[in-house]
Amino acid sequence: MKAKRITKILIGLILIISNIGCDQITKKEVRENISPNERIEVIGDNFILTKVENTGAALGFGSDFHPNIKLFIFQILPVLVLFYLCYYLYKREDASKLNFVAITFFIGGGIGNIIDRVFYNSVTDFMFLEIVALHTGIFNMADVSVTLAAILFLISSFTSKRKITLKEAKV
Numbered sequence: 001m002k003a004k005r006i007t008k009i010l011i012g013l014i015l016i017i018s019n020i021g022c023d024q025i026t027k028k029e030v031r032e033n034i035s036p037n038e039r040i041e042v043i044g045d046n047f048i049l050t051k052v053e054n055t056g057a058a059l060g061f062g063s064d065f066h067p068n069i070k071l072f073i074f075q076i077l078p079v080l081v082l083f084y085l086c087y088y089l090y091k092r093e094d095a096s097k098l099n100f101v102a103i104t105f106f107i108g109g110g111i112g113n114i115i116d117r118v119f120y121n122s123v124t125d126f127m128f129l130e131i132v133a134l135h136t137g138i139f140n141m142a143d144v145s146v147t148l149a150a151i152l153f154l155i156s157s158f159t160s161k162r163k164i165t166l167k168e169a170k171v
């Protein structure tokens with residue numbers, strides 16, 4: 001293996017593990033120190049800590065699904081996607097640095113929430129933001145990682161210098 005490829009893999013692992021670690025450490029602190037639905041105002045009504053166990057996806061979507069459907073949608077399918085992204089990250093040498101970071105954040109955040117689903121059968125959410133017109137649902141650090149990944153992908157799509165030719169697009 002080339003030194004450049006090994007360095008890329010190590011950096012990727014550091015970013016993924018950092019995302020997972022930040023997510024799991026903050027969730028552990030919340031589970032141990034905040035009571036369910038307790039409200040802790042950090043910055044008035046603008047930034048609030050509260051503890052909610054979410055058995056669904058974003059904003060509780062799917063929390064009423066049959067357990068087998070939840071298992072497939074919230075555990076099996078995400079694991080398959082994360083395996084693919086790890087494979088993609090390992091194989092693709094032409095991914096931009098921005099996309100590389102985005103993929104590692106997506107993987108780290110995804111793994112963080114899957115850990116919760118496997119060990120706790122729910123995801124611990126605990127942060128709420130309200131800034132002017134922005135009102136979030138209750139979220140966690142894994143959600144922050146995934147959201148940052150999406151923003152990085154969006155930025156990358158607008159700043160990409162590579163143009164797809166008609167031949168590449170198979171038109």
